[in-house]
Amino acid sequence: MDLFSPLSVGSLNLKHRIVLAPMTRIRADENTLAPTELTALYYSQRSSSGGFLISEAVHISPEATPIWPIYQSVRELGGQVPGIWTEAQTNAWKMVTRAVHARGGLISCQLLHAGRVAQPEIGEHPLVHDGGFPIPSVCSSATPIVHSNEVGNDYNWDQKSVTPRALERHEIARICQDYQHAAKNALAAGFDAVELHAAHGYLIEQFLADGVNKRNDSYGGSVRHRCRILFEIIEALIDVVGPNRLGVRLSPVASNSHNKQVYFGVTHSNPESVYEYVVESLNQYKLAYLLLTEPRVGGLSNCTDSLLESSPPLSAKYRKIYKGVMMGAGGFNPNSAKEAIDRGHYDLIAFGRWFLSNPDLVARLKGGDDLNIYHRASFYGGGEQGYTDYPDIQALRNQSLSAIEQVPQNMIG
Numbered sequence: 001m002d003l004f005s006p007l008s009v010g011s012l013n014l015k016h017r018i019v020l021a022p023m024t025r026i027r028a029d030e031n032t033l034a035p036t037e038l039t040a041l042y043y044s045q046r047s048s049s050g051g052f053l054i055s056e057a058v059h060i061s062p063e064a065t066p067i068w069p070i071y072q073s074v075r076e077l078g079g080q081v082p083g084i085w086t087e088a089q090t091n092a093w094k095m096v097t098r099a100v101h102a103r104g105g106l107i108s109c110q111l112l113h114a115g116r117v118a119q120p121e122i123g124e125h126p127l128v129h130d131g132g133f134p135i136p137s138v139c140s141s142a143t144p145i146v147h148s149n150e151v152g153n154d155y156n157w158d159q160k161s162v163t164p165r166a167l168e169r170h171e172i173a174r175i176c177q178d179y180q181h182a183a184k185n186a187l188a189a190g191f192d193a194v195e196l197h198a199a200h201g202y203l204i205e206q207f208l209a210d211g212v213n214k215r216n217d218s219y220g221g222s223v224r225h226r227c228r229i230l231f232e233i234i235e236a237l238i239d240v241v242g243p244n245r246l247g248v249r250l251s252p253v254a255s256n257s258h259n260k261q262v263y264f265g266v267t268h269s270n271p272e273s274v275y276e277y278v279v280e281s282l283n284q285y286k287l288a289y290l291l292l293t294e295p296r297v298g299g300l301s302n303c304t305d306s307l308l309e310s311s312p313p314l315s316a317k318y319r320k321i322y323k324g325v326m327m328g329a330g331g332f333n334p335n336s337a338k339e340a341i342d343r344g345h346y347d348l349i350a351f352g353r354w355f356l357s358n359p360d361l362v363a364r365l366k367g368g369d370d371l372n373i374y375h376r377a378s379f380y381g382g383g384e385q386g387y388t389d390y391p392d393i394q395a396l397r398n399q400s401l402s403a404i405e406q407v408p409q410n411m412i413g
């Protein structure tokens with residue numbers, strides 16, 4: 001197998017194995033929290049015939065929606081994350097799916113509930129105010145995010161963190177309905193699939209992890225109880241989209257000190273017992289795909305390089321457990337991606353940052369061309385700069401001087 005061999009993923013027929021990883025860009029319309037024409041252009045630029053894109057995290061309800069003043073660029077330039085709970089948001093997403101489809105691409109909508117990472121201030125937004133919506137922040141238990149300087153802690157959490165409210169048992173059915181509502185809207189908006197974001201320390205992982213989940217009802221305590229909400233949400237989503245249009249994202253971590261990554265302060269005493277159970281149990285659903293985050297994304301975390309390099313790939317363990325299509329993300333470069341596919345470690349590779357800065361990444365990987373270097377300062381918030389203005393190869397050839405530097409593929413290590 002190579003990166004350019006075709007693959008059926010649930011009901012989707014892909015022509016290659018290079019996927020756009022989900023990436024929050026915090027550029028939704030401030031009033032509607034909907035994607036804009038610029039969003040459609042961004043996804044369209046990254047589309048290719050038979051290529052698979054995963055949207056940025058799209059929020060299922062006001063309660064699910066964080067605001068991101070932790071990023072200086074958002075403080076300076078503004079920006080919101082998009083939702084998919086209103087009709088206007090759903091209609092705006094149609095612009096995106098049409099633009100992707102026009103170029104022969106396919107796109108999944110990543111659905112997120114951020115749990116305790118979201119802030120109550122969203123309740124003051126005109127779209128939410130007086131709407132009778134539950135507002136943040138909710139969690140498995142009333143466990144606040146504790147800022148930690150420990151190696152492996154991810155973001156420098158310097159924004160106000162409120163103590164979240166523990167969801168009442170009866171509210172879990174409402175959370176499942178919120179996911180269903182969002183998934184129906186995603187299908188109405190023309191998405192080809194839906195991805196459940198169960199990774200990176202957001203609501204679902206806040207249930208899975210015993211460092212956060214202190215409940216003593218049937219959603220807390222044992223591994224099976226802590227994972228219950230995940231499977232209830234998966235089943236609720238399958239009722240709407242079917243298993244072969246549903247993907248799930250997980251970010252398994254390990255308890256040993258070499259492979260330890262902590263997302264938003266979410267800690268586990270024995271993560272292996274959780275993730276082995278979850279991945280094994282996912283087999284029963286025959287999902288379109290499972291996306292795993294390799295815990296080696298230094299740029300987004302405080303993990304040291306040596307810690308990251310010493311981490312054995314997750315695929316080594318989970319490939320043996322999981323029977324379906326497996327996608328890997330996190331720190332792949334052109335060579336390691338080729339190798340991961342050649343050796344069968346993963347079926348698909350999702351590129352984040354290199355796809356962000358190279359709209360025509362698929363063609364560049366095929367042609368061996370140099371890659372544009374990404375600029376972290378424009379990852380989040382703002383407008384077209386660092387979003388839709390990265391040049392493709394054609395634009396570079398037509399320009400004698402580019403503001404964006406390039407790097408040869410074999411120099412990316």
Ligand SMILES: Cc1cc2nc3c(=O)[nH]c(=O)nc-3n(C[C@H](O)[C@H](O)[C@H](O)COP(=O)(O)O)c2cc1C
Binds near residue numbers: 056
């Ligand atoms: C700007 C940015 C935003 C991200 N937002 C999301 C997101 O919304 N949902 C998600 O699951 N992962 C998100 N991630 C993680 C990426 O999907 C991916 O796992 C990460 O970038 C590592 O892959 P890379 O080394 O190819 O960049 C984000 C990463 C970046 C760089």
